[in-house]
Amino acid sequence: MIQLYNTLTNKKEEFKPLAPKTLNMYVCGPTVYNYIHIGNARSAIVFDTVRRYFEFRGYKVNYVSNFTDVDDKIIRAGHELKMTTRQVADKFIKAFYEDTDALNIERATHNPRxxxxxxxxxxxxxxxxxxxxxxxAQGDVYYRARKFKNYGKLSGQSVDELEQGASARINSAETQRKEDPLDFALWKKAKEGEVSWDSPWGKGRPGWHIECSVMATKILGNTIDIHAGGQDLEFPHHENEIAQSEAKTGQKFANYWLHNGFVTIGEKDEKMSKSLGNFITVHDLLKKVDPQVIRFFMATTQYRRPIRYSQANLDEAQTNLAKIQTAFENAYYRLKDAEKAEIEPELKKKIAGYHDDFIKAMDDDFNAQNGIAVVYELAKYTNVYSSQFKVHQSSIVALNAELEKLVGVFGIRLKKPILHDDRIEGLIKERNEARANHDFARSDEIRDELKSQGITIEDTPQGTRWKR
Incomplete structure (x- = not known):
């Protein structure tokens, strides 16, 4: 039974899909005027992991994530880059796919623009x-927020609190056009030289909030299972989506709302954002850090918690991922000398236990930290088994298959080692002979030669192993 924390009700609830074993999920995507930073990437990784877990549990997932390709920021970027808004959007949508593909984020079922x-x-x-x-109002169209019953129900704010905040955000010219400071734009009148479309209210373009309501209901229907995004979208974006969608359809917009925590940076743990100028783009980070390490770092923290970006935390993620990879390789190497026999009943029972423990952890609001702890235990058990004098092929295959399956939920691909390379194995054989003859100088020379070629070797009771 999957339980998730619903921001709308501020409590954990059992997930009950609208259709059996089917999940319709909408996740707010990027405004494509720049490369995504790792704060943006966290949201994409978090909800890709949620998606993968539902698929792991046997659900068919219809996953929709939009591109906002009409926006003030895109217009400004176009002026700076001397490009049309379409060219700016195309450039950064292409970059988005390149970055998210590298992070092993599954492509959405639909990416509407x-x-x-x-x-x-x-x-x-x-x-x-x-x-x-x-x-x-003078070519703009505004939504009457106060007319919608329970406006503020998602963010848990009263209308009076929201009105006070709205008054501080808007300029005097816009105040004069609005009936109420709470009202928000559905359609904006075009300024001279801006991209625009004809409408019953004159030339203009849509407001930000209306876009997601239209895309979600057009593709997934008037009511969807899960709507998700970063905490910063809870208000006003998601609040406004609910108001305009439910006013239009007369139906509940989304049954569950999920919001991921921020990525923070620096000694003061500031939220990473483009507006603060303290961001690191995925585009730049991928030049220095293994994408699987970034993915592991982001995916293995409980999604609602803030996550601190630092070199120390990246290093820790790299170390922990290497432990799982090494356990996988240790077992894989034993296939060369494993006996052809049925899987041991006790080992089969052990694997089933790890599988059930993983589900128990992840069913609890996708508790990734507890889930990955189960994977560490499975890796440890795999190491113990593969170090035995006698091992069975079927058992090795079963252990590694379970490791691959569980870390796959976090978007991690384990790499199978190359077991045969005549040149390398010839050097290892020569090294072993040199050691047997106490020619340690030649033995060390061969080890250094292999190391210079990116090959590391390990002496084990079952023989010498190598890997790139």
Missing amino acids: VVDMMDDIIDFVRVLVEKDYAYE
Whole structure:
């Protein structure tokens, strides 16, 4: 029974899908005006891990994540780069795929773009105007937030608190156009030289919040299972999505809301963001750090907790990932001398126990820290078994298959070692003969030669092993 923490109710709830063994999930994607930073990447990794866990539990997952490709930031980037907004968006969507592919993030079932949904967005806004939830003001269209019952229910704020915050955020010109400081833009009148589309209210473009409501309901239906994103989207973005979607359809927009914690950086643990200028792009980080280490670092912390980016934490992730990889390789090497026999009943029972423990951990709101702790225990047991004098092929295969399956939920691919290379094995044979003849100078010379070629060797009771 999967339980998840629903931001809407502020408690853990049993997940009950709208359709049996099917998950319809919408995750807010990037505004494509720059390379994604690792704070953005955390959200993508977190919800890719959630997706993979549902698939691990036998669900068919329809996963939708949008690209916001019409926005003030994209327009500004276009001026700076001397490119059209379309060219800016295309450039950074391509970069997004390159970065997320490197991090082994599964591609979404659908990645809709705002520019491809413009007719649907205009129709959506038109319905809200007809229902008197929205009004036109000098070419802009605003949503009457106060008209929506329980506005503020997701973020747990009262209308008075929200009004106070809204008054501080908006400029005087916009205040004059609005009926109420709480109201938010569904459609913005185009400024001179800006990209725009024709609408019943004149040339303009959509507001940010309306985009996700349209994409989610257009592709997944009026009610979806899970809507997810970073904590910073809880208000106003997700709050406004609920208001406009439910006003339009008359149905509950999403049954469960999931929000991941921030990535922090520096001694003061500041939230990483482009606005603060304290961000590190994935594009740059991938030049220095193994993408699997970044993935492991991000995926193995419970998703609602903040995660601190530091070199020390990356190093720790690299060490822990290497332990699992080494256990996998140690077992794999034993296939060369393993007996062909059935899996031992006790070992089969042990593997089933680790499997059940992993599910118990991850069923509890995707508790990745407890889940990876089970993987560490399985790796430790795999090391113990593979160091025995006699091992069975079927048991080695079963242990490694379970390791691959469990770390696969975190998006980690374990690498199978190359077992045969005549040149390397010839040098290892020569080294072993030199050691037997007490020619340690030649033995060390061979080890150094192999090391210079990126080959490490390990002497074990079962013989000498090597890996790249």
